[in-house]
Amino acid sequence: MIEDFDVGSDWHVAAPYDFLRRLRQDRPVFRSEHLGAYVLTRYADVRAAYGDPRRFSSKGSLTISRSLTRETKEKLGEHGSFLSSFVANVDPPDHTRLRRSVSRAFTPRAVAAMEQAFRRLNEELLDRLEARGRADFVSEIGHEPSIKLTARFIGVPEADEAFVQAHVKDWFQLFLSPQPPDRQLELADSFLTYLDYVDRLVAARAKDPQDDFTSLMTSLIGAELTHREVVELISTILLGGNDTVPNQLGNAVLRLLREDAWPVPPELVPNAVEECMRIDGAALGSFRYAVTDVTSHGVTIPAGSLVLLSTDSAAHDESVFPDPERFLIDRPNAAEHMVFGYGIHFCVGAALGRLQLRTALEVLGRRLPRLRFVAGEPIAYRRSLVGRGLAALAVEW
Numbered sequence: 001m002i003e004d005f006d007v008g009s010d011w012h013v014a015a016p017y018d019f020l021r022r023l024r025q026d027r028p029v030f031r032s033e034h035l036g037a038y039v040l041t042r043y044a045d046v047r048a049a050y051g052d053p054r055r056f057s058s059k060g061s062l063t064i065s066r067s068l069t070r071e072t073k074e075k076l077g078e079h080g081s082f083l084s085s086f087v088a089n090v091d092p093p094d095h096t097r098l099r100r101s102v103s104r105a106f107t108p109r110a111v112a113a114m115e116q117a118f119r120r121l122n123e124e125l126l127d128r129l130e131a132r133g134r135a136d137f138v139s140e141i142g143h144e145p146s147i148k149l150t151a152r153f154i155g156v157p158e159a160d161e162a163f164v165q166a167h168v169k170d171w172f173q174l175f176l177s178p179q180p181p182d183r184q185l186e187l188a189d190s191f192l193t194y195l196d197y198v199d200r201l202v203a204a205r206a207k208d209p210q211d212d213f214t215s216l217m218t219s220l221i222g223a224e225l226t227h228r229e230v231v232e233l234i235s236t237i238l239l240g241g242n243d244t245v246p247n248q249l250g251n252a253v254l255r256l257l258r259e260d261a262w263p264v265p266p267e268l269v270p271n272a273v274e275e276c277m278r279i280d281g282a283a284l285g286s287f288r289y290a291v292t293d294v295t296s297h298g299v300t301i302p303a304g305s306l307v308l309l310s311t312d313s314a315a316h317d318e319s320v321f322p323d324p325e326r327f328l329i330d331r332p333n334a335a336e337h338m339v340f341g342y343g344i345h346f347c348v349g350a351a352l353g354r355l356q357l358r359t360a361l362e363v364l365g366r367r368l369p370r371l372r373f374v375a376g377e378p379i380a381y382r383r384s385l386v387g388r389g390l391a392a393l394a395v396e397w
């Protein structure tokens with residue numbers, strides 16, 4: 001019987017639900033030695049913690065697995081605490097101010113305006129691939145349209161897209177997952193090159209504003225935001241757009257193929273997206289720090305402890321989602337999952353993420369109605385503490 005999470009093994013990301021069910025039942029506040037955190041698994045507890053930022057703080061919560069060596073820290077200098085002022089990593093009142101600024105770029109009108117561009121990116125990709133009859137969904141279909149859309153939203157010129165993509169991956173690894181010392185130094189080099197690039201982009205937009213996120217945020221420097229905050233926002237949103245949406249899309253396509261639900265009729269797409277997010281979420285949860293001692297279900301979480309709010313478990317909580325391991329394309333309350341978080345840090349890109357997932361399923365379903373797995377190819381997930389995404393998915397049509 002499994003007694004703890006094990007980030008190094010496949011079941012942790014691919015199929016943790018039996019374990020999570022037992023935790024919800026028997027140990028709803030679970031101390032995980034492996035994660036070095038208390039884990040909340042019941043829907044009501046996860047929601048209550050998200051809704052209580054005074055007791056469950058976000059300050060520094062994103063940089064949990066940072067384990068940089070002295071040499072790496074020296075190399076990074078003042079940038080060693082990168083992300084310290086990122087919107088998801090701070091509490092009010094800083095959060096309130098940052099969130100207000102970021103939200104200016106995600107108005108419903110601005111998001112809706114991206115649909116056409118995203119549709120076109122998907123159509124163009126398929127124009128190139130369709131005749132081939134097979135592809136790796138993850139590397140050849142799922143990522144490209146989202147990466148290009150995000151680059152345009154931010155204002156990265158097309159010629160720089162590949163450069164930015166390579167460096168975004170590097171800094172994410174450096175700050176959010178433990179790395180051996182030599183690799184840290186390599187990643188630190190890459191990160192400094194990337195920071196320099198973002199700095200130059202900000203300087204270029206300060207001089208000559210365009211219709212993009214970087215220009216809008218740059219115009220707020222001095223009034224609402226600091227230069228550092230703008231650089232962190234741009235860097236992190238490039239990452240948010242590059243990775244989470246394609247991961248969720250891959251999970252959704254895998255699920256729909258397995259359930260024999262491909263292609264999804266257009267009128268069912270919005271709810272199918274929610275049910276796919278609920279049952280195979282691309283985010284596994286959010287970390288917080290307990291500000292005071294918190295006692296719940298007879299367990300005291302000491303002040304200062306790291307706490308994982310397991311949205312992955314909450315999305316499978318049988319008291320909210322009956323028969324939770326069953327995929328129901330028309331499940332009435334599928335959208336009540338918290339895969340986009342909840343409360344003051346609720347994902348600012350949720351509408352944009354949903355728009356991309358719906359558009360992609362619609363276009364792919366219409367263009368590749370006979371999509372199926374390539375028999376015999378293994379299905380593997382990337383190893384991760386906080387995200388669920390496939391490493392590869394061989395498909396044919």
Ligand code: HEM
Nearest residue numbers: 087088240244245248283286339340341345347348349353
């Ligand atoms: C399916 C795709 C996505 C998933 C599953 C996802 C998930 C999440 C989650 C769980 C949070 C809450 C973090 C916390 O409470 O600690 C969050 C926050 C955030 N997300 Fe997303 N996200 C997605 C797409 C995006 C996109 C496309 C963008 C931007 C283009 C974005 C930008 C952000 C930002 C800036 C925050 C911080 C908000 C705040 O702290 O107030 N996300 N996301």
